[in-house]
Amino acid sequence: MNARVPAFVLGGTGYVAGELLRLIAGHPHFELAGVLSDSQAGGGIAEAFPHLQSAYAGRSFLDLAEIEALLGAAPRAALFSAAPHGVAAALIDRLLQVAESGATDVHCVDISADFRYRNAHAYGAVYGHAHGAPARIAEFTCALPEHLARSPTAHVAHPGCFASAILLCVVPLLAAGIAEPTLFVSGVTGSTGSGRKPVEGTHHPRRHSDLYAYNPLAHRHVPEILACAEAASGVAAQVHFVPHSGPFARGIHVTVQARLRKPMSGSAVRDALRDYYAGQPFVRVTEAMPRLKDVVASNYAHLGVAADGTTAVVTAVLDNLDKGAAGGAVQWMNRLFGFDETAGLAAPAPGWT
Ligand SMILES: NC(=O)c1ccc[n+]([C@@H]2O[C@H](COP(=O)([O-])OP(=O)(O)OC[C@H]3O[C@@H](n4cnc5c(N)ncnc54)[C@H](OP(=O)(O)O)[C@@H]3O)[C@@H](O)[C@H]2O)c1
Numbered sequence: 001m002n003a004r005v006p007a008f009v010l011g012g013t014g015y016v017a018g019e020l021l022r023l024i025a026g027h028p029h030f031e032l033a034g035v036l037s038d039s040q041a042g043g044g045i046a047e048a049f050p051h052l053q054s055a056y057a058g059r060s061f062l063d064l065a066e067i068e069a070l071l072g073a074a075p076r077a078a079l080f081s082a083a084p085h086g087v088a089a090a091l092i093d094r095l096l097q098v099a100e101s102g103a104t105d106v107h108c109v110d111i112s113a114d115f116r117y118r119n120a121h122a123y124g125a126v127y128g129h130a131h132g133a134p135a136r137i138a139e140f141t142c143a144l145p146e147h148l149a150r151s152p153t154a155h156v157a158h159p160g161c162f163a164s165a166i167l168l169c170v171v172p173l174l175a176a177g178i179a180e181p182t183l184f185v186s187g188v189t190g191s192t193g194s195g196r197k198p199v200e201g202t203h204h205p206r207r208h209s210d211l212y213a214y215n216p217l218a219h220r221h222v223p224e225i226l227a228c229a230e231a232a233s234g235v236a237a238q239v240h241f242v243p244h245s246g247p248f249a250r251g252i253h254v255t256v257q258a259r260l261r262k263p264m265s266g267s268a269v270r271d272a273l274r275d276y277y278a279g280q281p282f283v284r285v286t287e288a289m290p291r292l293k294d295v296v297a298s299n300y301a302h303l304g305v306a307a308d309g310t311t312a313v314v315t316a317v318l319d320n321l322d323k324g325a326a327g328g329a330v331q332w333m334n335r336l337f338g339f340d341e342t343a344g345l346a347a348p349a350p351g352w353t
Pocket of ligand 1: 013
């Protein structure tokens with residue numbers, strides 16, 4: 001079957017949805033069938049995303065009934081959800097029911113937190129509300145593609161942006177027995193990580209030319225990171241995480257420090273990480289410590305390594321909207337449909353953003 005797979009995007013006017021639309025516009029095997037907007041159905045896609053004018057001139061956001069009609073009639077469908085947590089699960093459940101009753105061959109990648117937990121109770125304990133589709137949880141697997149060769153389920157939950165950067169650092173340290181399982185993590189995120197709706201803590205005048213920590217040792221994504229790290233490495237770890245707000249729009253920079261289990265040089269730890277990620281097209285272990293500008297606006301993640309005999313440091317940089325969200329979701333969707341996982345994602349970073 002050579003026809004492109006119809007792609008559906010939920011979370012219409014959001015930042016991650018916009019990045020999904022940009023990636024789908026340049027993808028060789030997916031084409032946009034419809035993008036749902038809860039607030040702007042009928043409005044022009046290019047009005048919300050002027051940078052996408054060349055790809056979607058004349059195309060409009062759709063409402064739920066329109067998405068359901070298109071999805072139910074499609075033989076195959078790629079369903080990308082960039083809706084908020086707490087909204088995504090029920091929406092996805094409803095659309096998967098439509099796809100199932102229409103015999104649509106569908107795969108879903110959810111970028112919210114809704115399907116990252118193994119049970120509804122664990123989800124509710126962190127997010128403070130009932131899960132929107134508990135019966136669907138078992139149909140999703142949460143992992144980075146670099147840590148799981150093949151999803152055992154038809155659908156995938158993206159681990160998230162800070163989680164992607166942290167997991168890329170900690171999983172090889174744990175899986176290869178390099179580090180003790182008590183990990184100290186400092187991370188900096190750009191303002192697009194907080195989504196489109198302005199709030200006091202993410203407002204430009206406040207963030208610009210400034211740097212500050214928030215929620216130290218209490219970030220709500222830590223339980224998800226621990227579960228993913230254990231599933232990928234087989235080791236139950238502790239992660240002590242201090243996130244920071246950075247004065248830039250795109251990108252995540254995390255630094256993991258860990259006690260070595262036996263004395264190792266920096267080059268030995270670097271070689272171990274290179275072995276671990278051998279053959280992974282989007283992860284590079286660099287000689288120098290990595291810089292955000294080398295990866296922003298791309299699906300690549302760069303890791304830098306140092307060690308002093310007792311302590312290992314691994315630093316990761318990636319783009320929160322790409323590898324940390326939309327790009328990582330397209331990477332999984334490529335795999336779920338049996339396409340080359342780099343399809344539509346191989347463009348290098350611009351370097352100067
Ligand atoms: N930003 C990041 O770096 C990042 C990274 C990893 C994961 N994520 C996750 O990705 C998802 C999207 O993040 P984002 O940064 O794009 O957020 P965002 O900019 O706030 O966009 C979310 C969009 O969801 C839609 N929405 C809101 N309420 C809705 C409802 N009741 N029903 C249906 N749609 C609704 C809205 O668009 P419409 O009104 O047009 O529908 C809104 O613009 C979130 O779950 C977030 O946690 C974000």
